[in-house]
Amino acid sequence: KQTGHTSLDYGFVNTAATRSAVTYIDGDKGILRYRGYPIEQIAQHSTYLEVAWLLLYGDLPSASELADFDDRIRRHTLLHEDLKHFFSSLPHTAHPMSVLSAATAALSTYYEDQSDPNNPEHVELNTVRLLAKLPVIAAYAHKKSIGQAFLYPDNSLSFVDNFLKLNFGVLAEEYRVNPVVSRALERLLILHEDHEQNASTSTVRLVGSTGANQFSSISAGINALYGPLHGGANEAVLDMLGRIRDSGESVERFVERVKNKEDGVKLMGFGHRVYKNYDPRAKLVKESADEVLTELGVVDPLLDLAKELEEIALSDDYFKERRLYPNVDFYTGVIYKAMGFPTRMFTPLFAIGRLPGWLAHWREMQNDPQTKIGRPQQLYVGSAARDYPQA
Numbered sequence: 208k209q210t211g212h213t214s215l216d217y218g219f220v221n222t223a224a225t226r227s228a229v230t231y232i233d234g235d236k237g238i239l240r241y242r243g244y245p246i247e248q249i250a251q252h253s254t255y256l257e258v259a260w261l262l263l264y265g266d267l268p269s270a271s272e273l274a275d276f277d278d279r280i281r282r283h284t285l286l287h288e289d290l291k292h293f294f295s296s297l298p299h300t301a302h303p304m305s306v307l308s309a310a311t312a313a314l315s316t317y318y319e320d321q322s323d324p325n326n327p328e329h330v331e332l333n334t335v336r337l338l339a340k341l342p343v344i345a346a347y348a349h350k351k352s353i354g355q356a357f358l359y360p361d362n363s364l365s366f367v368d369n370f371l372k373l374n375f376g377v378l379a380e381e382y383r384v385n386p387v388v389s390r391a392l393e394r395l396l397i398l399h400e401d402h403e404q405n406a407s408t409s410t411v412r413l414v415g416s417t418g419a420n421q422f423s424s425i426s427a428g429i430n431a432l433y434g435p436l437h438g439g440a441n442e443a444v445l446d447m448l449g450r451i452r453d454s455g456e457s458v459e460r461f462v463e464r465v466k467n468k469e470d471g472v473k474l475m476g477f478g479h480r481v482y483k484n485y486d487p488r489a490k491l492v493k494e495s496a497d498e499v500l501t502e503l504g505v506v507d508p509l510l511d512l513a514k515e516l517e518e519i520a521l522s523d524d525y526f527k528e529r530r531l532y533p534n535v536d537f538y539t540g541v542i543y544k545a546m547g548f549p550t551r552m553f554t555p556l557f558a559i560g561r562l563p564g565w566l567a568h569w570r571e572m573q574n575d576p577q578t579k580i581g582r583p584q585q586l587y588v589g590s591a592a593r594d595y596p597q598a
């Protein structure tokens with residue numbers, strides 16, 4: 208109900224825009240639960256598609272439900288051949304996130320007669336289509352950027368293995384998935400699957416609240432995720448580490464510049480709107496970073512640099528007073544790099560991870576009888592009424 212009172216809340220720090228049953232976060236205690244299940248247990252035992260089902264439908268799937276879901280997704284991985292030509296109209300220097308959002312919006316043009324947000328069959332079909340096709344689009348954006356041919360999806364492979372092959376396979380038959388990489392990537396995707404009303408999810412809900420279909424809403428979410436304060440932080444962290452290494456600047460001096468807010472420089476991968484003690488995802492990612500690099504036999508000085516930076520920041524009053532801790536993005540980039548992904552693919556990986564959450568929130572918004580078109584108020588601070596000058 209409208210109260211007639213407008214309160215100003217920059218960045219929606221204190222304003223809830225919806226009720227939601229998808230994800231629970233207690234930022235002070237570092238708790239994250241998907242549909243009630245602790246993230247630590249989910250990350251250990253589950254798979255990407257199982258978690259996607261959980262987020263979408265509220266409970267873990269039975270074995271047959273999961274098999275059917277997996278099968279439906281495998282059957283929708285192909286992109287229309289015409290959509291593949293879309294990639295050639297973009298420069299090879301295009302950032303994969305721009306390609307991903309544009310191609311996701313373009314997907315909608317192939318299903319215009321099957322995209323009614325009020326038709327449950329359409330919603331179900333497009334949920335599966337998006338889950339199946341987004342990884343393929345992301346992999347093609349990668350292939351395009353390195354000038355290699357697109358491979359067809361190999362539907363004999365699992366969701367994650369198929370994605371790895373589409374990215375790293377050169378000839379259809381030759382690529383062998385490394386199980387260490389596969390499980391580590393699956394775990395990282397799971398850790399990103401939902402995070403309640405973050406900027407991109409709120410964008411998906413806001414766009415969806417206008418009656419826009421899932422393709423348009425998800426494309427908008429991808430654009431929101433692209434920013435360096437949100438999903439783009441994983442790319443920004445690695446760029447930051449690389450710059451520190453290449454400049455020869457000491458970590459202490461870099462931290463000083465951050466504290467003095469010189470040129471607006473921030474410690475990327477640190478801080479969170481909600482987590483004020485630690486980000487439980489960051490803890491799990493840090494464990495993975497050591498495991499994966501060790502198992503792959505990769506020695507990356509950037510991992511040591513990241514650890515040094517973390518140690519110095521955590522013992523510094525500036526960060527303590529502001530309760531700034533490593534977030535999920537701080538160590539992911541080092542792992543993605545060890546897996547062979549170029550830096551610009553890091554945020555598309557976040558997008559693939561977050562897709563089930565976006566879809567679950569879009570559906571929750573759509574099914575909530577209380578949903579209204581999102582339309583924030585403003586406090587007007589412009590000119591008083593004045594007359595247009597007459598000649």
Ligand code: CMC
Pocket residue numbers: 218402405435436437438440465472473474475476477478479480481529531534535536
């Ligand atoms: N480095 C240095 N100072 C920081 C940082 C940082 N990473 N983050 C916050 N601060 C300072 C900020 O300048 C402010 O200081 P002061 O009180 O002197 O003005 C204080 O801490 C409070 O910060 P805020 O900007 O009011 O906090 P917020 O809740 O609006 O922003 C944030 C949260 C994540 C955007 C911010 O911490 C940030 O920019 N972090 C770096 C980018 C990043 O890693 N983003 C990924 C977020 S997690 C993944 C995701 O869900 O997208």
